[in-house]
Amino acid sequence: xxxxxxxxxxxxxGLLLRQATAADVEALVQFNGTVxxxxxxxxxxxxxxxxxxxxxxxxxxxxxxHLIVEATPTGEIVSSIQFIPQTWSYAGIPFGIGRIExxxxxxxxxxxxxxxxxxxxxxxxxxxxxxxxxxxTGIPWYYAQFGYEQAVVFRTGRTxxxxxxxxxxxxxxxxxxVRAATTADVPFIAARYAAATQxxxxxxxxxxxxxxxxxxxxxxxxxxxxxMAIIETPTGEAVGWLEHSNELFGGNLSTHNFEIIPGVSxxxxxxxxLRHLLAVGQQMAAPTGQPLRRLSLRGEAHPAFQAFPERFxxxxxxxxxAYMRVPDIAxxxxxITPALEERLARSVAVGHTGALTxxxxxxxxxxxxxxxxxxxxxxWQPPRPENGDAAFPELTFLRRxxxxxxxxxxxxxxxxxxxxxxxxxxxxxxxxxKEPSYIRSVS
Ligand SMILES: CC(C)(COP(=O)(O)OP(=O)(O)OC[C@H]1O[C@@H](n2cnc3c(N)ncnc32)[C@H](O)[C@@H]1OP(=O)(O)O)[C@@H](O)C(=O)NCCC(=O)NCCS
Numbered sequence: 001x002x003x004x005x006x007x008x009x010x011x012x013x014g015l016l017l018r019q020a021t022a023a024d025v026e027a028l029v030q031f032n033g034t035v036x037x038x039x040x041x042x043x044x045x046x047x048x049x050x051x052x053x054x055x056x057x058x059x060x061x062x063x064x065x066h067l068i069v070e071a072t073p074t075g076e077i078v079s080s081i082q083f084i085p086q087t088w089s090y091a092g093i094p095f096g097i098g099r100i101e102x103x104x105x106x107x108x109x110x111x112x113x114x115x116x117x118x119x120x121x122x123x124x125x126x127x128x129x130x131x132x133x134x135x136x137t138g139i140p141w142y143y144a145q146f147g148y149e150q151a152v153v154f155r156t157g158r159t160x161x162x163x164x165x166x167x168x169x170x171x172x173x174x175x176x177x178v179r180a181a182t183t184a185d186v187p188f189i190a191a192r193y194a195a196a197t198q199x200x201x202x203x204x205x206x207x208x209x210x211x212x213x214x215x216x217x218x219x220x221x222x223x224x225x226x227x228m229a230i231i232e233t234p235t236g237e238a239v240g241w242l243e244h245s246n247e248l249f250g251g252n253l254s255t256h257n258f259e260i261i262p263g264v265s266x267x268x269x270x271x272x273x274l275r276h277l278l279a280v281g282q283q284m285a286a287p288t289g290q291p292l293r294r295l296s297l298r299g300e301a302h303p304a305f306q307a308f309p310e311r312f313x314x315x316x317x318x319x320x321x322a323y324m325r326v327p328d329i330a331x332x333x334x335x336i337t338p339a340l341e342e343r344l345a346r347s348v349a350v351g352h353t354g355a356l357t358x359x360x361x362x363x364x365x366x367x368x369x370x371x372x373x374x375x376x377x378x379x380w381q382p383p384r385p386e387n388g389d390a391a392f393p394e395l396t397f398l399r400r401x402x403x404x405x406x407x408x409x410x411x412x413x414x415x416x417x418x419x420x421x422x423x424x425x426x427x428x429x430x431x432x433x434k435e436p437s438y439i440r441s442v443s
Contacts (some may be wrong), residue, residue: 005124009117014073015109017117020066024077025054028066031077035104048222049443050102053082057217059209060085060442066102067118069109079105079114083122085129086442087205089197091339094205095332096131098122099441103138119146123327132332135322148323149395151402152202152437157298158305158312159252165278165295166271166311173234176272178242181228185238186211189228192241192259193440199301201403202437210442220246224443226256227280231273239264242273244280251293253281256440258297258304266307300436322439324398330365332401333377340367340431341374347430356427357388360397361416364388390419390428400428403435 008018020028033047053061061084069079082102087094100122105114123146126134136143137154144150168174181189186208197203218225231240240260244253255277260269274295281292297304297312305312326332333340344352351372358364359382368376382388390407392400393416399405407428411417419425 005121005128007121009121011069011114011117014071015069015078015114016072017067017069017114017121020054020063020068020080022056022063024063024066024068025051027077028054028063028068028080031080031106032102032104035080035106036102044221045223046102048219049224050082052218052222052224053084053102053443057213059207059213067121069105069114069118078109079118081115081118081122083125084442085131088133088439089203089205090336091201091342093336093339095133095335096126096129098126098129098131098134099443100134100136100143101443103136116146123147123325127327132326132328132335134325137322143323146325147327147395148325149398150321151324151395151398151404152322152439153300153404154322154437154439155298156300156436157254157296157302157315159294159296159315160274160308160311160313161294162278162281162292164311165274168271168275174272174275175234176239176269177232177234178229178273178276179232181215181230181241183212183215185228185230185241186215188230188238189241192261193257195262196257196259196299197438199299199436200438201435202439204440204442206440206442231260231269240269240273242276244277248281248284248288248290248292251285251290253277253284253292253295255295255297258302266303270304270307299438321404324402326398326401329397329401330377330379333365333367337374337377341372343430343433344369344372349427349430352427356390356424357382358390358392358397359388360392360394361385364391388420389424390417392417400432403433403437406434407432409434 008016011017029047029051032050033042036046037043052058054063056062065083067081068077071078081100084099084101086097088097103115189211190208193206214226215228225246226243227246229242230238231242232238243257244255258273277295281295285292352369353371354369356367357380364380364382366378366380367374393414396410396414396417399410407419407425419428
């Protein structure tokens with residue numbers, strides 16, 4: 001997709017900012033493999049995922065979704081970012097969002113604002129596509145300077161240590177088996193995924209083409225490569241779907257998805273699945289000479305955690321949260337009006353009438369409620385800082401909007417966040433409840 005955004009742009013000093021083309025594929029793959037190598041000479045997993053996004057087979061990504069800064073005398077790529085358009089769902093309401101990825105600058109060109117220039121263009125691309133937000137995961141804090149707030153628990157889950165995997169009781173045969181998935185299983189997988197998304201506030205809308213690409217289009221060495229499997233009864237009836245990483249990270253085998261069909265017991269299936277994962281993890285660990293340290297399962301609200309509360313241990317890392325940018329909060333609120341009205345209708349404030357003014361000191365919004373209907377969402381500026389029903393410093397309202405923190409948690413962390421009365425706090429927790437999200441981002 002070719003979008004305006006004033007490209008190519010001469011940045012001065014012999015540097016040109018432009019959209020990538022098919023002619024850049026090899027150079028950009030090499031650039032990404034090198035700039036993201038950290039302490040290694042080259043990162044093959046990053047190079048492989050980079051090629052997947054550039055080579056033309058990806059259902060939604062191609063060279064034109066990449067920005068490049070080149071040194072004009074030589075044509076050398078000195079900085080680049082990737083923009084991954086996708087659709088997320090907020091409480092069942094789809095919205096367009098762009099992911100910023102593969103952000104890198106050669107060491108000798110750093111701290112010259114080259115990423116800043118590219119972020120500006122990516123934000124214009126998002127606006128031109130009608131996206132309501134952009135997001136990024138990555139180095140802590142850095143993206144805050146481009147208007148991002150850490151606001152969505154992006155990748156959390158629980159761990160089970162190998163010793164806590166329940167052994168198969170003596171004399172019994174395994175009641176469930178796991179086999180490799182094929183593309184014929186895509187409808188089954190998509191249905192399990194769709195059912196699982198009901199547990200979460202924010203999820204990714206994932207198409208059949210994307211599932212097929214993940215199953216057949218990825219390089220096994222890619223950062224995004226996964227193993228998809230189907231859980232079956234001994235007679236071959238499919239009861240579930242399993243998705244895990246292809247290698248261990250720090251001795252951990254990460255399971256991204258484990259879902260079963262309605263009417264089947266998590267208590268019954270989970271032990272067989274854990275024994276399967278234990279065997280897979282041990283097989284992966286053997287050639288490394290390191291032990292399998294743990295098995296992890298993603299998600300904040302997974303039924304397996306309820307079924308086996310004393311085996312799965314929470315291991316939360318705050319900086320796995322996604323940084324979110326919402327350039328027009330009023331527009332986002334207008335888009336999710338049905339969800340806000342439904343939350344109110346199910347609450348102690350059903351049928352509420354009144355104005356609710358929320359501000360972030362420089363500006364804010366007024367929500368006008370009439371008998372439970374949200375009839376107006378208008379920009380609102382506080383005449384004085386202490387005015388309004390609630391205040392949120394900087395971008396912290398996004399933590400509430402995206403379900404990361406309750407009003408009390410936010411106010412405990414920020415002295416300049418306030419709600420004018422306990423009743424306002426009740427209303428805010430109704431409208432913006434703390435809720436888990438699960439993002440299986442397009443990548
Ligand atoms: C992080 C990285 C992409 C920054 O690239 P860059 O071209 O130097 O970024 P910019 O100069 O556009 O950064 C914008 C601002 O942030 C500052 N900045 C740069 N790196 C920073 C860092 N690690 N922490 C805080 N601020 C930083 C810059 O000085 C600049 O400030 P200014 O506008 O006030 O002058 C680069 O250091 C890099 O490639 N690192 C290795 C790969 C990596 O970690 N990528 C991120 C993966 S998510």
